[in-house]
Structures are given as structure tokens and as C-alpha cells.
Amino acid sequence: SARPRIFSGMQPTSDSLHLGNYLGALTQWVALQDDHDALYCVVDLHALTVNPDPAVLRERTRRTAAQYLAGGVDPARSILFVQSHVAEHAELAWVLSCQTGFGEAGRMTQFKDKSAKQGAEGTTVGLFTYPVLMAADILLYDTHVVPVGEDQRQHLELSRNLAQRLNARFGAGTAVVPEPYIVKETAKIYDLQEPTAKMSKSAVSPQGIIELLDAPKVIGKRIRSAVTDAGREIRYEPATKPGVSNLLAIHSALSGRSLTDLEESYEGKGYGDLKVEVAEVVLEALRPFQERFAEYVGDPAELDRVLADGADRARAIAGTVLERVYERVGL
Numbered sequence: 001s002a003r004p005r006i007f008s009g010m011q012p013t014s015d016s017l018h019l020g021n022y023l024g025a026l027t028q029w030v031a032l033q034d035d036h037d038a039l040y041c042v043v044d045l046h047a048l049t050v051n052p053d054p055a056v057l058r059e060r061t062r063r064t065a066a067q068y069l070a071g072g073v074d075p076a077r078s079i080l081f082v083q084s085h086v087a088e089h090a091e092l093a094w095v096l097s098c099q100t101g102f103g104e105a106g107r108m109t110q111f112k113d114k115s116a117k118q119g120a121e122g123t124t125v126g127l128f129t130y131p132v133l134m135a136a137d138i139l140l141y142d143t144h145v146v147p148v149g150e151d152q153r154q155h156l157e158l159s160r161n162l163a164q165r166l167n168a169r170f171g172a173g174t175a176v177v178p179e180p181y182i183v184k185e186t187a188k189i190y191d192l193q194e195p196t197a198k199m200s201k202s203a204v205s206p207q208g209i210i211e212l213l214d215a216p217k218v219i220g221k222r223i224r225s226a227v228t229d230a231g232r233e234i235r236y237e238p239a240t241k242p243g244v245s246n247l248l249a250i251h252s253a254l255s256g257r258s259l260t261d262l263e264e265s266y267e268g269k270g271y272g273d274l275k276v277e278v279a280e281v282v283l284e285a286l287r288p289f290q291e292r293f294a295e296y297v298g299d300p301a302e303l304d305r306v307l308a309d310g311a312d313r314a315r316a317i318a319g320t321v322l323e324r325v326y327e328r329v330g331l
């Protein structure tokens with residue numbers, strides 16, 4: 001097809017996605033599936049780098065897929081699948097690992113951060129080669145665009161370098177060089193308790209996170225307890241008013257109202273009013289999400305069918321690309 005191909009994925013490393021994943025990734029994916037040839041993947045091979053319990057990993061893989069569906073990924077238009085169901089990811093990763101410099105991989109800042117935390121003995125080779133597997137995920141589908149947050153920029157750069165290297169060594173057309181798709185700054189969601197840090201499942205305190213599958217009561221409480229800023233004016237000023245700006249960005253993303261419109265509507269009102277409305281908007285968006293999630297999780301046979309179909313369609317593309325690469329490199 002003539003539409004640009006897009007690939008993205010999330011790791012099944014938690015029971016529930018959070019609001020940052022939802023606004024910064026999932027809702028973007030859903031919007032992009034209209035005019036792109038989209039592949040959305042649950043990257044369970046990547047999740048192995050943190051050595052999860054087998055039963056927990058398997059369960060989270062299914063829950064993550066069900067959340068993609070609940071958020072609006074449409075398997076009739078997009079290919080939704082689980083990474084380990086398509087063996088070609090690991091096969092292309094090997095070829096790419098033989099094209100990646102040891103020093104080049106060692107310069108990845110995410111590896112440096114994570115390995116520093118885990119220590120030399122706790123750090124696996126898999127964590128080291130994680131960005132190579134990510135490059136394989138992308139190049140395996142001749143991907144044109146990859147939505148990336150700031151923390152994945154360097155990894156995408158490696159994917160681009162590897163694609164260019166393959167083309168230089170093995171001939172033009174061996175790989176497609178992917179471009180980043182940068183999401184809007186307002187799609188980045190910050191921790192409710194520490195609004196200068198991004199909302200993340202690895203946050204120090206769970207109080208700052210909104211999990212999509214949390215009970216409405218818990219979500220409402222977390223929003224009402226969000227840290228706000230000095231002063232009383234409700235304005236979108238991330239540098240000086242990070243807490244209030246984060247709440248406004250959440251409101252705007254979910255209600256579709258512009259930041260200026262919201263600022264005007266809150267003139268003369270207080271932070272408490274803003275929090276009440278943000279909680280309403282979030283709960284309204286998450287109610288249907290939670291209902292759809294329950295439907296998919298309550299029908300395991302249907303989820304299996306969707307994922308098997310997605311894997312078949314992904315494999316059809318992956319097989320062709322891998323065959324081309326194998327042929328070029330002499331396998």
C-alpha cells in the first residue's frame with residue numbers, strides 16, 4: 001500500500017498502563033492508524049531483559065494486548081501482535097548485532113543508567129543488546145515512521161545508523177531508514193506528585209501515577225492530591241507552573257479543548273475547581289476503556305484469535321524482509 005508504515009510497541013512490564021502511556025502512546029497510535037499502515041506490538045522479548053516471573057510475564061502480555069484493543073487499536077485496520085509470536089525478530093536481531101559496534105552499543109545512555117542500577121552481575125547481555133532487538137523490530141517491517149518519546153531517541157538513531165550501514169555494505173534497498181515521529185510536547189504527562197519528572201511505572205511513589213485500570217475512587221483521589229504550584233492562577237506555563245500545566249495538558253488531551261480555552265474558563269477559579277474537572281474528564285475517558293478491557297479479558301478465545309491473526313499478518317511481511325536481508329548478507 002502507499003501509506004507510510006508505522007511500527008510501535010510497549011513492554012508488558014506492568015498490570016496496567018498509566019496515563020502517560022495512554023496519552024503519549026496509545027491514543028497517538030489510534031489516531032495514526034487511519035493514514036498509516038500500522039503495526040502495534042507487545043514486545044515481550046524486550047520484557048525478558050528484566051527477568052520476570054514466567055506466569056506474570058504471560059499474563060501481562062495478554063493484559064497489555066487487551067489494553068491496546070480497549071484503547072482503540074483496531075485489528076481490522078492495524079496489525080496487533082505479540083513479538084515472540086514472530087520468530088523473525090530474534091533472527092534479524094542476530095544479523096544486526098553482527099553489524100553493531102561493541103562501543104557503539106556501550107554508548108547507549110539507557111543501558112548505562114540501567115546497568116549502573118543493576119550492577120555488573122545483575123546486568124544481562126540482553127539488556128546490552130536491547131537496542132539492537134529494537135532496531136530489528138523496526139527494520140523487519142520496512143518501517144517508515146516510529147513514534148518515539150525522548151528516552152527512545154538514541155535507540156531510534158541506532159536503528160537509522162544500522163539501516164544505513166546495511167545499505168552501504170550490502171546494497172541500496174537492503175533496509176528502509178526509519179524516521180522519528182515526534183509527539184507533541186503536551187502529550188508528555190508528568191508525575192502528579194513530582195510534576196517535573198515524567199509519569200512512569202518506575203516512579204518512586206505510586207501516588208503520582210494514574211493507572212488506567214485503577215478503581216475510579218483511587219484515580220479521583222490521586223488527582224485531587226496532585227501537587228500544584230505557588231500562586232493561584234490557572235495558566236499553562238510548564239517552566240514555572242509544572243503541576244497546574246500538567247493538569248491542564250491532561251484535561252486538554254482528553255476533552256479536546258484548547259489550552260487557551262481552558263485557561264479562560266478557569267479565570268477567577270481555584271486549583272480545587274481544576275482538579276475536580278480533571279478527575280471528571282479522566283474518569284469519563286477511562287470508564288469505556290475499562291469496560292472494553294473487561295470484555296477482552298473475559299473472552300480469552302477471542303483475544304487468542306486476534307493475536308494469532310495479527311501474528312500471521314506480521315509474519316507475512318517479516319518473512320519477506322528477512323529473506324531479502326539473509327540473501328544480501330550471504331545466508
Ligand code: ADP
Binds near residue numbers: 011022148187198201
Ligand atoms: P514507563 O516510563 O512507564 O516505563 P515506557 O518506557 O514503557 O513507560 O513507555 C511506553 C510508551 O509510553 C512509550 O511510547 C513512551 O514514550 C510512552 N510514555 C511513557 N511515559 C510517558 C509519559 N509520562 N508521557 C507521555 N508518554 C509516555
Ligand code: NA
Binds near residue numbers: 200
Ligand atoms: Na521506561
